[in-house]
Amino acid sequence: MNPFETLSAPILAAFSELEPDDLVFAPPPKLDMGDVALRTFECARKLKMPPPAIAARIANEVAFGPDVAEVSTAGPYVNFKLDRAAFGRAIVAEALGRGAGFGSNGSGAGKRALVEHTSINPNASPHVGRARNAMLGDSIVRLLRFEGYDVEVHYYVNDIGRQIALLVLACDDPASMSFDDMLDVYRAANARAEAEPEFAEQGYALLARIEEGDAETRERFHAITDLCLKGQVAVLARLGIAYDSFDRESDHVRDPRLEPVVEALRERGAVFTDEEGRLSVDLSKLGHEHDEGRYIALLRSNGSSMYAYRDVAYTIDKMERGADLNLIVLGEDHKLHMQQIALILDAAGKAAPEPVYYAYILLKEGKMSTRQGKVVLLSEFLDEATARAAEKVDEQCTDLAAEERAAIAEKVAVAAIRFAILRVGANKNVVFDWESSLSFTGDTGPYVQYSCARIASILRKLAAQTGAPAPTEVAGEFPVETDAEWALLTKIASLHETVAAAVRQRSCAPVAQFALDTARLFTTFYHECPVIDAGSDAQRNARAQICMATRQAIENALGLLGIDALERM
RNA sequence: GCGCCCGUAGCUCAGUUGGAUAGAGCACCGGCCUUCUAAGCCGGGGGUCGUGCGUUCGAAUCGCACCGGGCGCGCCA
Numbered sequence: 001m002n003p004f005e006t007l008s009a010p011i012l013a014a015f016s017e018l019e020p021d022d023l024v025f026a027p028p029p030k031l032d033m034g035d036v037a038l039r040t041f042e043c044a045r046k047l048k049m050p051p052p053a054i055a056a057r058i059a060n061e062v063a064f065g066p067d068v069a070e071v072s073t074a075g076p077y078v079n080f081k082l083d084r085a086a087f088g089r090a091i092v093a094e095a096l097g098r099g100a101g102f103g104s105n106g107s108g109a110g111k112r113a114l115v116e117h118t119s120i121n122p123n124a125s126p127h128v129g130r131a132r133n134a135m136l137g138d139s140i141v142r143l144l145r146f147e148g149y150d151v152e153v154h155y156y157v158n159d160i161g162r163q164i165a166l167l168v169l170a171c172d173d174p175a176s177m178s179f180d181d182m183l184d185v186y187r188a189a190n191a192r193a194e195a196e197p198e199f200a201e202q203g204y205a206l207l208a209r210i211e212e213g214d215a216e217t218r219e220r221f222h223a224i225t226d227l228c229l230k231g232q233v234a235v236l237a238r239l240g241i242a243y244d245s246f247d248r249e250s251d252h253v254r255d256p257r258l259e260p261v262v263e264a265l266r267e268r269g270a271v272f273t274d275e276e277g278r279l280s281v282d283l284s285k286l287g288h289e290h291d292e293g294r295y296i297a298l299l300r301s302n303g304s305s306m307y308a309y310r311d312v313a314y315t316i317d318k319m320e321r322g323a324d325l326n327l328i329v330l331g332e333d334h335k336l337h338m339q340q341i342a343l344i345l346d347a348a349g350k351a352a353p354e355p356v357y358y359a360y361i362l363l364k365e366g367k368m369s370t371r372q373g374k375v376v377l378l379s380e381f382l383d384e385a386t387a388r389a390a391e392k393v394d395e396q397c398t399d400l401a402a403e404e405r406a407a408i409a410e411k412v413a414v415a416a417i418r419f420a421i422l423r424v425g426a427n428k429n430v431v432f433d434w435e436s437s438l439s440f441t442g443d444t445g446p447y448v449q450y451s452c453a454r455i456a457s458i459l460r461k462l463a464a465q466t467g468a469p470a471p472t473e474v475a476g477e478f479p480v481e482t483d484a485e486w487a488l489l490t491k492i493a494s495l496h497e498t499v500a501a502a503v504r505q506r507s508c509a510p511v512a513q514f515a516l517d518t519a520r521l522f523t524t525f526y527h528e529c530p531v532i533d534a535g536s537d538a539q540r541n542a543r544a545q546i547c548m549a550t551r552q553a554i555e556n557a558l559g560l561l562g563i564d565a566l567e568r569m
Numbered sequence: 570g571c572g573c574c575c576g577u578a579g580c581u582c583a584g585u586u587g588g589a590u591a592g593a594g595c596a597c598c599g600g601c602c603u604u605c606u607a608a609g610c611c612g613g614g615g616g617u618c619g620u621g622c623g624u625u626c627g628a629a630u631c632g633c634a635c636c637g638g639g640c641g642c643g644c645c646a
Binding site: 028029030033037039041050051074075076077121158161162163204249276278289290291292293294297300301304306307308310311331332333334335336337339357359360362367389392396397412420423424425427428429430431433436439440441442443444446447449450451453454455457458459460461462497498500501504505509510512513516517520523524526527528530531532533547568569 | 584611
């Protein structure tokens with residue numbers, strides 16, 4: 001697993017106080033200092049000795065195996081020169097041996113996870129801001145599955161809100177509507193509600209009727225929300241995003257499981273009826289310390305449910321499914337609300353899901369707004385990106401059939417958007433810019449895909465020459481002579497650490513960084529280390545296998561991001 | 570006003586639980602396609618890590634204050 005166990009084992013044997021986690025190996029700043037470095041600050045703390053003294057003792061007193069060529073110190077660091085061939089062979093053997101599972105730590109083996117993400121209101125075509133939720137959620141799902149979790153993906157369909165009622169009112173004849181009309185209809189309905197209070201009143205009346213269980217009204221809502229949901233899911237499917245369960249909010253307007261919760265709140269003295277007759281909660285009685293968000297209403301005076309009620313009910317429903325890990329991906333605007341829900345549930349001795357928040361994607365002109373039509377639609381972006389990618393593919397892959405070229409172009413477009421979104425930390429606002437988003441050069445998904453296409457090309461040509469694909473079994477000599485090869489190999493070996501960090505952070509951003517770093521190191525290798533024209537059979541074979549291991553590492557990393565590695569582009 | 574998030578090169582961002590000289594890309598300048606795909610590579614300029622105190626052997630990273638941006642505090646969800 002860890003290729004540096006050969007280094008850590010003798011150190012642990014010599015210092016019984018130390019544990020494996022105290023030994024942190026990393027590449028030195030310059031490869032001429034050593035092939036790998038150990039820093040001794042952690043050990044020093046534990047052994048209560050100055051770091052340089054520890055470093056000296058490790059260098060002078062510990063007996064390392066034959067794979068360690070030289071041990072030196074540089075202040076608090078111990079630098080090792082290694083038998084690169086031995087380590088390189090082990091790394092490649094591990095990557096090729098584990099294949100699609102390479103980099104997984106198996107931390108989710110035997111565990112179940114439930115992830116709710118996307119949950120866009122079923123009104124109009126999703127914009128790229130909404131899609132950030134979907135991409136973040138989907139990548140976390142992929143990450144958890146990679147780690148061995150059995151994951152269920154849930155999508156909460158908000159099918160009974162005020163905004164939906166307005167949309168329903170505006171669609172007299174749902175059968176004649178298409179999803180593409182919805183954005184305009186939605187916009188117009190909101191504008192009308194703004195101008196005509198009676199129209200907005202009709203919306204509330206409609207909501208009341210569906211809560212009463214009126215079947216015809218329910219049908220009307222479903223017809224519209226289904227149309228919207230199908231359209232939205234189809235766009236998200238282009239990004240490779242799929243769901244296991246669509247849970248309708250309208251199924252949670254009445255729930256007997258809320259009774260014990262309200263009872264628990266009552267016992268804490270946290271329930272009261274407000275001046276408008278609403279059943280409300282005073283969260284200050286539950287430990288909420290601030291004025292803002294202190295009160296939250298559950299039921300209207302007429303007994304109809306408010307969103308907080310439905311959210312509590314739905315959350316209970318999800319939690320009772322018994323997953324070991326429960327996550328929900330939410331825009332940062334939902335922070336307070338989620339805290340409120342969690343407090344209410346906690347008062348009743350129930351747990352809430354762990355939230356993963358993200359900040360908004362902004363336009364140069366300000367924030368996006370579906371109602372005002374100030375948006376960049378996801379489908380619009382994908383179409384434009386695909387068209388741009390197609391130009392390049394058409395000129396570069398002239399031997400491929402048109403459908404094949406089109407499929408590649410679409411995958412490049414998906415890579416561009418997913419990589420651009422997933423590589424930055426979720427809690428950072430990003431400003432959407434058409435020009436840079438459509439650029440496929442530099443730190444981009446297509447750049448990473450390109451490195452895979454080059455690997456595939458080398459291996460294709462090599463196989464054509466020798467008449468057989470390069471073997472996946474690592475055997476015989478394994479020369480590793482250049483820094484370019486070594487740097488690439490140690491990067492590949494670090495994938496499992498990156499994955500572990502991603503799981504801790506609930507974010508695939510480190511994985512995107514890994515893919516980029518690996519692609520860059522490969523490109524250096526590509527320019528410096530000829531494979532087909534290598535100096536010897538052994539070197540050709542070793543380099544071909546380094547290529548395969550690299551492809552496996554990048555492919556696995558891209559897989560977590562929902563991006564396909566490409567054979568050709 | 571109160572709470573949460575963010576502030577690193579002209580621009581967009583990395584920077585694992587504090588650790589060796591703060592890294593990429595874009596843009597700019599100079600090289601490289603009879604050589605495994607130039608969606609590429611090599612070299613160059615460019616930084617008071619928002620500001621100020623503090624904790625520490627050591628701070629972009631931790632704490633406090635301030636400044637700037639985002640979000641929230643609804644019979645919207």
